[in-house]
Amino acid sequence: MNRERSPDSSKPSSEATVITLIDQSDEELAQVACGDRNAFAVLYRRHVTDIYRFLLVRVGKVQDAEDITTQTFEAALQHIAGYQGIGKFKSWLLGIARRKAADHFRQKRVTLPLEFAQHIPHPDTPLDECIDQQLRLELVASLLHRLTPERSEALALRLFGRLTIAEVAHVMGKSEAAVKMLVHRAMSDLKQQLTNSQKEN
Incomplete structure (x- = not known):
């Protein structure tokens, strides 16, 4: 008797997983985001607009703001294991954006x-x-x-x-x-x- 099952038969669909994750707090999502890209994707969708708006008014140019927004989320994903739940996740994320903006200003003068x-x-x-x-x-x-x-x-x-x-x-x-x-x-x-x-x- 063939007992093999399809890879997805023993776990919920990606769509169902995302729907479940949407109900979780930032802090709960951050705790599992290291091993769950869907969790990080939910965090990204929640905060990308505010991060981008903050960076645009800081650096003044759309392309630079878009680039630094990408860098911010890449750094967040890389270091999310270091988030200890002290303070809100969004504050932690904006702290990264703030440092990336500072790096940008050090690298070139913006007029x-x-x-x-x-x-x-x-x-x-x-x-x-x-x-x-x-x-x-x-x-x-x-x-x-x-x-x-x-x-x-x-x-x-x-x-x-x-x-x-x-x-x-x-x-x-x-x-x-x-x-x-x-x-x-x-x-x-x-x-x-x-x-x-x-x-x-």
Whole structure:
């Protein structure tokens, strides 16, 4: 009697596996992602957009942001065994993206021409509404690069990485009070940049 079975007959289909994984938390998925590419694929789909948006406003160019996003997830997969569940997985992932962006800046100087004046909203529009109105990320990137590095990074993590103040503090290695101040000042600076750009054009 032939007792051989097809390779997939003793385990759930890939689609069923992914559906099951979708219900798990980031931290649960990270614990098994070393040996389960489906688990890592779920993590990738959950976070790739926020990682990309954060990197785009940090580096300012679409191609560079795409490349560094790829590098970030490659590094995450390579080192995911080192994630110990201390802090949220997304914060750990953004920490990798942050280091990759820093490597990028060390390797070459990035200049950002300000060529987006026609997309600048009225200066009285609140910053969060500007973003809600599809304000181009390239414009925000060009303006963020005029802020101090710490203010720019804190605001990028908060708005585009979608981290809480506590999570930004964890990623940057600062107190929550310090991060709140950085974000507050960055928001004020960015609104002023928008106002100045409007006046110049």
